[in-house]
Amino acid sequence: MAIIKCNINGREQSLDVDPQMPLLWAIRDVVGLKGTKYGCGVAQCGACTVHLNGEAVRSCVTKVSRISGQKVVTIEGLSANNDHPVQRAWQEIDVPQCGYCHSGQIMSAAVLLRENPNPTDEDIDTAMAGNICRCGTYLRIRKAIHLAAGMDRKVGRNE
């Protein structure tokens, strides 16, 4: 066991964990934030996507030791009021069905839009190809990302 100091969703954390533990299980079982999901454990489905210093990473294959001194944002910390443009667009288009994969989908989409505020369909497909949705909401995901891009431009938001 080791003490890992880090910042999760703006709060300083001191986690007493096995440094080999994947970040996913540290977030869920130790910090108690359950919004980040387990889907495959091998970085194939993207359900566990979080932001590590602003980059989308698969928390299921990221050792918790790697986040020492780093900043992590999970779906719970993406916005204060469930109102990040991606979240609003997801709500407006009614993207989720079962909803299980969408924490990861939204976290991936948020990074895409920061890097590329006006993505084409191809850009979206490339950026989102690592996130599986078994309910098959892909067409709505694409539509919602375009909508969120428009919202971003409107409010000048580009985080």
Place this chain on the structure above:
Amino acid sequence: MTVSRRNFLKISGMAGAVFSLGFYVPKHGEGAKIVKAAEAENFGVEMNAWIHIDTSGKVTIFSHRAEMGQGVYQAIPQMVAEELEVNLDEVNIVFAKGDQKKYGNQITGGSSTVRGSYKNLLNLSATAREMLIQAAAANWNVAKADCYAEAGHVIHKPSGKKANYGELVVDASKLETPKNVVLKKRSEYKLIGKPMLRQDTKLKTNGTATFGLDKQIPGMLYAAVERNPRLRGKVKSFDDSAARKIPGVKYVVKTRMGVFNTYREGVAVVADSTWAALQGKKALKVVWDDSGFEHLSTDEIYKRQREALQTQEGLSFKKQGDPAAIIAQAPKKLDVMYETPYQYHSCMEPLNCVAHYQPDKLEIWGPIQAPDWVQDYISKEMNIPREKVIVNMTFLGGGFGRKAFMDYPHEASVISKEVGAPIQVIWTREDDATQGPYRPGITYRCEGVVDNGEISAFKVKLAGQNVSHWQGGKKDAPNRSASEGFLKPYFDTIKNLSIQDVPFETPIPTMWWRSVYASTNGFAYESFLDELAVEAGKDPLTFRREHLKEERLNKLIDKMEDVSGWKNRKAKEGYGTAITECFASTVGQVVKVSRTADGKLKIDHVWAVMDCGWYVNPDTIKAQIEGSIVMALGAATHHQVTFKDGIPVDKNFYSYQLPRITDIPPIDIYIMENDADAGGVGEPGLPAFAPALTNAIFDLTGKRIRKLPFDMATV
């Protein structure tokens, strides 16, 4: 949950007095009866749903069905709000616990929630509305006919007097329950039939929706289980010395769970974190006893199916005329085989379950499709009185049929009892992918003759596992789903027809998979119809139309032709179609394919036309059909479960490749408008896609694909 009012208050967290109406369905064919909570104890059985309104006007509805993405969380409030005359966002939905005695059958399957309860729910809601209006009219000493309800209020039209429902609940609950209230006409609906945003979406965009794996209770430990890799069988011995050395591991215990008529054993590692439990599982060394379990491989399964179809006549499912005699004498006949694979449900949320066994009760939380079945099964298996087994449904991260099975709650309960602590069992993706039950893979032999542009003989035999056997289905009876997916009006025009089920068994556990047998039958029947149309020299849609003498279906075909541009197709475009029926709804699809400049086969467009009769939320229907088409695309062109030496080969998404956003063609969906009874929505969009696609590929290339899945890149 008992049906006393006091308990309603406790469970739903409502304040003050509560006006509660519920409905129950009498045993013998009568319509539903609406009763007040106070009277309900006189009936005590099969209360399917309850509406409660408290003194603040808050409306709570108990749903006896699960939400797994299909939209019941939206559809039920939308129906209630319409007839009760409240705003949609004032209706809260609470999932009932498992209890068949109170709610009737709770299995969320067969696309049955709306179509099975909408008439009763509308009636219940309208009855509550009428009682509230009556209470207000009596209070004001005015004529009831001068009052109406709107947005959670009763209004006296001449004077403009207004009362909130909350002010009326005490008086309303003292009234006689009226019979035969008048329901709104479709043209009067304000909510039903309109696209409405789902109530659960916001919970699913910020991580606050609680799925099974998110459930946590005080003192809960985490368990991971190493199970027999051959789908059934026992633990011979195990060495847990390495597992016990992992920090955080608390217990290692042998466990078991029911798999149909047998038990599968495993070894559970129980720890203080998921990670420790998973590491402990990896460190186990287990010797398995799978004697009596045949080590089958996929090639052998299909070889046996083909042989059975070549050499045996089956159990007769349907026979009219004498197709065999016509086929025997015909100068030319079609005689082809179609093959569909075993499939894995692959819910994004792998199986999991929380169980807390205590001396006086057992409580379970999980992503569960059939809480009443779980309650019943575990009560019997673990010898606990039924009412002491409390089963709670969380949100389901996908279900598709898999989560209607009792094995994983059973196993969690056994482990909790063994270690004496509340535990959560997590199935890894590998566990989930390799341990079934699966959709059965089926081979079909189809023989037919066309004469003068019409089908003169039609003979289908299928060989595949019968899912109903695990529920005690008779082995000397044909599969009752042998024609599921096939349009029934064909039976009126194809005078010489037979459908037979050639019994076929393996030890592989099989289970319903979205749209069940229609998902495989649809490919065989609708591919074969296409082959017969080609044989007859007819346009495939025209050929179907000529064999379907039903106005509703002809309107569906008109719509398909219209929206897809079927009649104006250009050269180098392949068009294919299929029409299937499933759970009382019919879906017709048209798929358009072409070759890209570098010769690759590409799906250009999919058009789907749904006829589900009366419906609640068109946006939910479109979402369900989009999802069904994506799932069908995966099953047709991406993945299958293969077995080698009795063990499923693909263990995770790196080889069991699900469709991704890069694979999805444009999809347009249309809904037919008519006043027929409501049909299912969650599943009927699936079966027609695969045959429409392969029929389109035939149209473009002349290649007939008779085996799923196939690789688009190599056609």
